[in-house]
Amino acid sequence: MSTARQMSLGLSMRYHGYHVAAWRHPDYVPGCNVDFSAYRDVARHAEAEKLDMIFFADGVAVRGTDTPEGALSHDMKNAELEPLTLLSAIAACTSDIGLVATASTTYNEPYHVARKYASLDHISGGRAGWNVVTSWSDQEALNFNRTENLAREERYARAAEFVDVVKGLWRSWEADAFTHDKAGGQFYDPAKLHVLNHKGPFFQVRGPLNSCRTPQGEPVIVQAGASNQGRDIAARHAHVVYSVSQTVEHAREFYADLKARAAGMGRTGAAPLIMPGITLYVGATQEEAQAKFDTLQALIDPLAGLALLYTFCGDLSGHDVDGPVPFDALPQGGIISIGAGLLAEAKAGNLTIRQLYERVAAGFTGRFLIGTPESIVDDMQMWFETGAADGFNICPPMLAQGMQDMSDYILPELRRRGLFRTDYPGTTLRETLGLA
Amino acid sequence: MSTARQMSLGLSMRYHGYHVAAWRHPDYVPGCNVDFSAYRDVARHAEAEKLDMIFFADGVAVRGTDTPEGALSHDMKNAELEPLTLLSAIAACTSDIGLVATASTTYNEPYHVARKYASLDHISGGRAGWNVVTSWSDQEALNFNRTENLAREERYARAAEFVDVVKGLWRSWEADAFTHDKAGGQFYDPAKLHVLNHKGPFFQVRGPLNSCRTPQGEPVIVQAGASNQGRDIAARHAHVVYSVSQTVEHAREFYADLKARAAGMGRTGAAPLIMPGITLYVGATQEEAQAKFDTLQALIDPLAGLALLYTFCGDLSGHDVDGPVPFDALPQGGIISIGAGLLAEAKAGNLTIRQLYERVAAGFTGRFLIGTPESIVDDMQMWFETGAADGFNICPPMLAQGMQDMSDYILPELRRRGLFRTDYPGTTLRETLGLA
Ligand SMILES: Cc1cc2nc3c(=O)[nH]c(=O)nc-3n(C[C@H](O)[C@H](O)[C@H](O)COP(=O)(O)O)c2cc1C
Ligand SMILES: Cc1cc2nc3c(=O)[nH]c(=O)nc-3n(C[C@H](O)[C@H](O)[C@H](O)COP(=O)(O)O)c2cc1C
Numbered sequence: 001m002s003t004a005r006q007m008s009l010g011l012s013m014r015y016h017g018y019h020v021a022a023w024r025h026p027d028y029v030p031g032c033n034v035d036f037s038a039y040r041d042v043a044r045h046a047e048a049e050k051l052d053m054i055f056f057a058d059g060v061a062v063r064g065t066d067t068p069e070g071a072l073s074h075d076m077k078n079a080e081l082e083p084l085t086l087l088s089a090i091a092a093c094t095s096d097i098g099l100v101a102t103a104s105t106t107y108n109e110p111y112h113v114a115r116k117y118a119s120l121d122h123i124s125g126g127r128a129g130w131n132v133v134t135s136w137s138d139q140e141a142l143n144f145n146r147t148e149n150l151a152r153e154e155r156y157a158r159a160a161e162f163v164d165v166v167k168g169l170w171r172s173w174e175a176d177a178f179t180h181d182k183a184g185g186q187f188y189d190p191a192k193l194h195v196l197n198h199k200g201p202f203f204q205v206r207g208p209l210n211s212c213r214t215p216q217g218e219p220v221i222v223q224a225g226a227s228n229q230g231r232d233i234a235a236r237h238a239h240v241v242y243s244v245s246q247t248v249e250h251a252r253e254f255y256a257d258l259k260a261r262a263a264g265m266g267r268t269g270a271a272p273l274i275m276p277g278i279t280l281y282v283g284a285t286q287e288e289a290q291a292k293f294d295t296l297q298a299l300i301d302p303l304a305g306l307a308l309l310y311t312f313c314g315d316l317s318g319h320d321v322d323g324p325v326p327f328d329a330l331p332q333g334g335i336i337s338i339g340a341g342l343l344a345e346a347k348a349g350n351l352t353i354r355q356l357y358e359r360v361a362a363g364f365t366g367r368f369l370i371g372t373p374e375s376i377v378d379d380m381q382m383w384f385e386t387g388a389a390d391g392f393n394i395c396p397p398m399l400a401q402g403m404q405d406m407s408d409y410i411l412p413e414l415r416r417r418g419l420f421r422t423d424y425p426g427t428t429l430r431e432t433l434g435l436a
Numbered sequence: 437m438s439t440a441r442q443m444s445l446g447l448s449m450r451y452h453g454y455h456v457a458a459w460r461h462p463d464y465v466p467g468c469n470v471d472f473s474a475y476r477d478v479a480r481h482a483e484a485e486k487l488d489m490i491f492f493a494d495g496v497a498v499r500g501t502d503t504p505e506g507a508l509s510h511d512m513k514n515a516e517l518e519p520l521t522l523l524s525a526i527a528a529c530t531s532d533i534g535l536v537a538t539a540s541t542t543y544n545e546p547y548h549v550a551r552k553y554a555s556l557d558h559i560s561g562g563r564a565g566w567n568v569v570t571s572w573s574d575q576e577a578l579n580f581n582r583t584e585n586l587a588r589e590e591r592y593a594r595a596a597e598f599v600d601v602v603k604g605l606w607r608s609w610e611a612d613a614f615t616h617d618k619a620g621g622q623f624y625d626p627a628k629l630h631v632l633n634h635k636g637p638f639f640q641v642r643g644p645l646n647s648c649r650t651p652q653g654e655p656v657i658v659q660a661g662a663s664n665q666g667r668d669i670a671a672r673h674a675h676v677v678y679s680v681s682q683t684v685e686h687a688r689e690f691y692a693d694l695k696a697r698a699a700g701m702g703r704t705g706a707a708p709l710i711m712p713g714i715t716l717y718v719g720a721t722q723e724e725a726q727a728k729f730d731t732l733q734a735l736i737d738p739l740a741g742l743a744l745l746y747t748f749c750g751d752l753s754g755h756d757v758d759g760p761v762p763f764d765a766l767p768q769g770g771i772i773s774i775g776a777g778l779l780a781e782a783k784a785g786n787l788t789i790r791q792l793y794e795r796v797a798a799g800f801t802g803r804f805l806i807g808t809p810e811s812i813v814d815d816m817q818m819w820f821e822t823g824a825a826d827g828f829n830i831c832p833p834m835l836a837q838g839m840q841d842m843s844d845y846i847l848p849e850l851r852r853r854g855l856f857r858t859d860y861p862g863t864t865l866r867e868t869l870g871l872a
Contacts, residue, residue, distance in 0.1 A: 023616065023623060030616035034648055036559040040528070060547060062646045073626045079614065079648040082555035088524040089559045092476070109543070111496060111579040119518035123472040123525045142642035143547040178515065180459065180466035185737040187459060190509045206578035210498045212470055212515040301621040 007384055007420050008240070008273050008391030008433055010055045010100065011046045011403060013039060015077055018279065018364040019397035020308055021299035023076040028398060034079055036089055038400070043090045045403050046097055049411055050421050052432050053098030053129060054090070055222075055242070055393060056083035060107050061139035064307055068317035071307035084116055091124035098429035100129035100222050100240075105162040106155055107135060107144050111205055113162075114169035117219045118211045126215030126428030130166075131222040131242065132233065134159045137311070156229035158202045163221070163237050165205050168196045170218040172208030220429045223272075226254070235261030238272040239435055242393050244366050245276045246341050251388035271435055273390040276383070277366035279397060282376055282409045289370045296397055297358055305357035312339035313356075321354040339365075364395055373409040381419060443820055443856050444676070444709050444827030444869055446491045446536065447482045447839060449475060451513055454715065454800040455833035456744060457735035459512040464834060470515055472525055474836070479526045481839050482533055485847055486857050488868050489534030489565060490526070491658075491678070491829060492519035496543050497575035500743055504753035507743035520552055527560035534865035536565035536658050536676075541598040542591055543571060543580050547641055549598075550605035553655045554647045562651030562864030566602075567658040567678065568669065570595045573747070592665035594638045599657070599673050601641050604632045606654040608644030656865045659708070662690070671697030674708040675871055678829050680802050681712045682777050687824035707871055709826040712819070713802035715833060718812055718845045725806045732833055733794055741793035748775035749792075757790045775801075800831055809845040817855060 012018070016033045023033070032038040043054050066072040083101035091099055099120065103113050113130065121128035134155040138148045150158070177192035196207030223230065223238035234241045235258055245251035255274045262272055283289035306317055314331045325346050342365060346356045362368045369376050383389040396402020414420035430436040448454070452469045459469070468474040479490050502508040519537035527535055535556065539549050549566065557564035570591040574584045586594070613628035632643030659666065659674035670677045671694055681687035691710045698708055719725035742753055750767045761782050778801060782792045798804045805812050819825040832838020850856035866872040 024618045024621065026618075028618075030618075031614070034558050036528070059646070060551070061642075062644055070626070073624050073629075074621050076623050078624070078644075078646055079609070080646055081558055082551045082647075085520060085524040085552055085555040085559060088521040089528040092472070092525040092528040107545070108548075109580060112544075115496070115518045116521055119521040122470050122517055123521060139642070142640075144545055145640045173515070178467070182460045182462075182464075182466075185460065185510050185740070187512050188509050188514070190506070193509075204578075204581045206497075206575070208498055208514075210495070210514055210516055211518075304621070 004418060006418070007380070007414065008052045008275060009420065010053045010275060010391070010393040011042075011051050011406075012055045012057065012277065012393050012395040013042060013399055014057045015080060016400070017398040017402070018395045019296050020075065020304050020361045021296050021301070022398045024299040025296060025398060027401060033076055034081055036081065036086065039081070039086060040090055040093050042400055042403050043094055043097065045407065047094050049407055050424055051097060052391070053100050053429060055100045055131065056087065056102060057131070057224075058083050058102035058104070059135065059137065059140060060104065061137060061143050063137045063139045065139065065310065067310055067315045068303060068306050071303040074301045074304040075307060084120065088120055088123055091120060091127065095125070096424045096427055096432070097127065098129055098220065098432055099124055099127050100131055100220070102131040102133055102224070104133050104135040104140070105159040106150055107140055110162050110165035110203055111169065111209075114166040114209055115211060118170060118209060118214050121214035121216055121219045122211070126430070128214070128216070129220035129222050129240070129429055131224055132159065132163060132237070133224050134230070152227065152229065156233065159233055161200045161202045163233060165196070165198050165200075165203050167218060167237070168198055169205070169207050169209040170214065172196065173213050175213045175217065178212055216428050216430050220433065231258060231261060234258060234272055235267070236265055239430070239433060241272045241274050243274055243276045244341065245388070246345055246367055248383055248386070248388050250341065251276055251383060252386065255387050255389065269435065270390070273433060275391045275393045276389050277393045277395050278380075279363045279366055279368040279395045280376060280402070280405065280410065281368065281370040281397065282373060282405045284372065284409070286370075286372055286375070289372065293362070293370050297362065300358060300361050302354070305354065305361060308357050308360045309353070312342060316353055319353060322352050325351060325353055325356055362397075366395055373413040376410060377413040377417065377419070380414070381417065384419065440854060442854070443816070443850065444488045444711060445856065446489045446711060446827070446829040447478075447487050448491045448493065448713065448829055448831040449478060449835055450493045451516060452836070453834040453838070454831045455732050456511065456740050456797045457732050457737070458834045460735040461732060461834060463837060469512055470517055472517065472522065475517070475522060476526055476529050478836055478839050479530055479533065481843065483530050485843055486860055487533060488827070489536050489865060491536045491567065492523065492538060493567070494519050494538035494540070495571065495573065495576060496540065497573060497579050499573045499575045501575065501746065503746050503751045504739060504742050507739040510737045510740040511743060520556065524556055524559055527556060527563065531561070532860045532863055532868070533563065534565055534656065534868055535560055535563050536567055536656070538567040538569055538660070540569050540571040540576070541595040542586060543576055546598050546601035546639055547605065547645075550602040550645055551647060554606060554645060554650045557650035557652055557655045558647070562866070564650070564652070565656035565658050565676070565865055567660055568595065568599060568673070569660050570666070588663065588665065592669065595669055597636045597638045599669060601632070601634050601636075601639050603654060603673070604634055605641070605643050605645040606650065608632065609649050611649045611653065614648055652864050652866050656869065667694060667697060670694060670708055671703075672701055675866070675869060677708045677710050679710055679712045680777065681824070682781055682803055684819055684822070684824050686777065687712055687819060688822065691823050691825065705871065706826070709869060711827045711829045712825050713800075713829045713831050714816075715799045715802055715804040715831045716812060716838070716841065716846065717804065717806040717833065718809060718841045720808065720845070722806075722808055722811070725808065729798070729806050733798065736794060736797050738790070741790065741797060744793050744796045745789070748778060752789055755789060758788050761787060761789055761792055798833075802831055809849040812846060813849040813853065813855070816850070817853065820855065
């Protein structure tokens with residue numbers, strides 16, 4: 001089976017679980033969302049199970065607006081660890097698994113980003129990945145001298161230049177530039193230093209980077225953000241695309257579009273690998289899986305539920321939660337492209353407000369599946385084999401339990417079918433992803 | 437001895453050794469300057485020896501200007517790891533030692549700095565410290581959309597506001613804000629959240645920080661930068677001041693001035709602790725110490741030596757290196773306050789250009805001592821007991837060897853005299869420094 005195409009699997013670890021009610025579950029340990037050792041232990045488990053990478057989404061604010069009033073204090077998504085410091089600490093406690101952290105091109109400077117990910121690549125022996133995002137919330141703007149986020153065009157223009165600068169800085173030094181010639185007194189060969197001298201509309205960055213070429217040459221680039229502009233950045237640069245698709249048809253279309261854009265830019269090979277987010281509720285029987293799901297759904301506080309809808313729907317607290325979603329009264333032009341799919345789903349399914357927020361809570365805007373190992377792996381295999389996905393970004397409702405479920409149920413079934421590796425092929429993330 | 441006042445000791449680890457010729461020494465392992473495990477091993481050694489903290493200076497550029505031409509390629513100070521990612525990885529491999537990294541207020545945003553150091557404080561269980569600097573090189577400006585560094589007044593005005601914002605963000609949440617009330621559905625108590633809403637001339641930062649109160653309450657603040665404005669920031673905020681003094685008279689004056697400024701601002705207690713940088717060449721005999729020193733000094737490449745003088749003296753390559761320092765031809769108004777002391781020393785001692793760069797190389801702008809454990813500890817004790825220092829920031833010419841020398845020679849002698857601890861008093865850096 002070893003030469004057959006196999007899935008890539010990432011584990012999304014933010015908040016120690018994505019379900020809005022995870023922290024109310026009896027098994028959730030209070031404080032694990034800011035406890036390094038809790039993340040470290042799950043990372044080690046994921047590595048023992050040979051997952052490709054762990055992944056941290058990020059935002060540079062408490063994003064909630066406390067709308068409806070009081071909602072924010074019912075949500076655990078206001079306290080976390082900063083992903084790069086966290087991943088660097090995890091790097092020291094692991095040896096093979098990929099380490100992907102999000103950094104926004106809207107609220108950072110390329111020199112810092114290039115440097116920190118290069119450093120993580122050195123520290124981890126070639127396992128670093130940067131998830132490029134452009135951010136979406138006004139709360140973030142308010143922490144960085146602005147009153148609102150940049151408009152999408154400007155955000156993505158900045159992002160495109162930002163990625164160019166970061167890659168240019170990563171190429172400051174050729175791999176064999178540092179000669180360490182003790183006798184001759186020459187530390188590096190000047191012919192192998194390339195000063196960037198970038199001068200663009202958003203950034204003037206001279207370089208070089210004060211680091212040497214990293215173990216991977218350049219850290220892996222992951223991209224998340226599905227608009228036309230987001231897809232262009234992904235097609236040009238990304239090794240992995242973290243996507244959101246509710247249906248296999250949408251996923252196939254996205255997959256084909258991304259691969260075609262990449263080919264159109266002259267890229268060959270497997271990248272960009274498309275990895276939709278997926279949330280699993282799995283048990284030995286369908287009943288067991290459903291019971292896990294029902295337990296969490298029953299814990300959703302209505303205030304926290306309405307807050308989940310705020311970025312797509314505005315404040316719905318004036319409406320009956322068991323009444324229909326008031327489509328005509330919604331603010332126009334959702335902030336974030338993934339909102340559109342959810343609203344389409346709500347319309348098609350005639351969902352009530354409560355049903356919509358329950359649906360968002362269950363999958364954190366992504367797709368969720370409730371089932372046995374066989375039924376879930378059937379579904380994953382179908383996506384994998386019909387041009388909808390190269391793998392999946394697993395977003396567990398509760399992190400430690402979700403990783404345990406992967407171990408107990410999903411990975412054995414994937415391996416029985418030859419769909420997932422039994423060992424790492426090398427030590428760098430590029431090798432693990434089959435891109436070396 | 438345990439209640440008597442004891443020294444604080446930091447170990448400065450940048451570049452894996454400060455001497456400009458360290459990398460040419462037979463014992464220097466090529467590549468250790470970017471090798472995580474090499475830093476980790478020294479950090480563990482420092483922790484086994486109960487040092488207060490490890491310390492990383494930093495700059496966000498290859499600072500050398502390649503003046504004189506070719507000099508840059510003879511210097512190892514162009515490749516390093518980023519200090520926060522490095523310290524976070526070290527945090528995961530240690531349990532007690534303090535972890536201090538430099539971040540410039542000129543080229544960062546306060547929200548990122550507050551968040552990353554808070555995260556390091558969480559990950560390390562309360563051992564994080566931030567060394568506040570304002571940067572001094574134009575090379576850094578060129579990596580951040582500018583053509584030259586800000587003038588000192590503006591740099592320090594920005595720094596003062598920056599530190600206020602960071603401390604404000606660290607106070608976003610009271611220590612017991614997070615109630616984790618699973619039954620009631622309330623994750624935190626809204627009365628214990630404080631939104632900063634800062635609006636100042638340099639920064640508009642709403643907050644709150646998306647983290648919770650850290651183990652230390654707030655990470656330790658270290659300050660380096662000795663001008664009038666730098667001293668004011670230190671007096672107001674710093675727990676530790678990293679200083680440079682060539683003479684005990686200068687050190688006493690600096691010490692008294694800082695303590696008086698702090699008292700004038702209403703501060704009580706031991707902080708700010710004053711820790712001058714010091715570089716030690718130590719051996720069982722004076723001859724052995726001198727031989728260690730001579731070996732390194734003999735390895736200084738003249739090009740690299742002249743480059744060391746560039747920030748104080750400009751390009752001196754047109755002058756005879758064995759002739760006098762051309763004081764009248766030097767650029768006016770050194771960029772960095774520590775330059776003045778060195779030039780005064782050169783004038784008083786009638787140093788040649790070579791002697792001056794050898795002197796800078798030997799102490800990396802700080803003071804250096806060549807001697808036996810007894811003579812060196814005599815000197816340290818005299819400073820410690822006569823109002824010149826609360827401890828020292830040890831800047832080894834070669835890192836691993838320097839830490840070994842501390843272990844073999846200096847620490848046993850300090851302990852014999854009751855001047856240094858035999859164990860950590862607690863687990864946080866504040867406790868270690870006696871500030872808890
Ligand atoms: C799957 C997915 C994951 C995302 N993760 C993040 C994230 O971690 N942090 C963030 O600021 N934005 C994140 N975003 C937002 C995007 O980067 C982008 O800012 C936003 O979606 C608007 O761009 P778009 O219209 O191209 O999607 C994510 C978007 C998608 C689709
Ligand atoms: C002991 C000492 C250590 C310093 N370390 C750093 C450093 O690591 N990074 C940096 O950018 N500047 C460093 N500086 C520079 C200062 O922060 C400051 O930018 C510069 O000295 C000019 O300010 P001043 O005139 O107040 O000294 C250091 C200065 C001193 C005195």
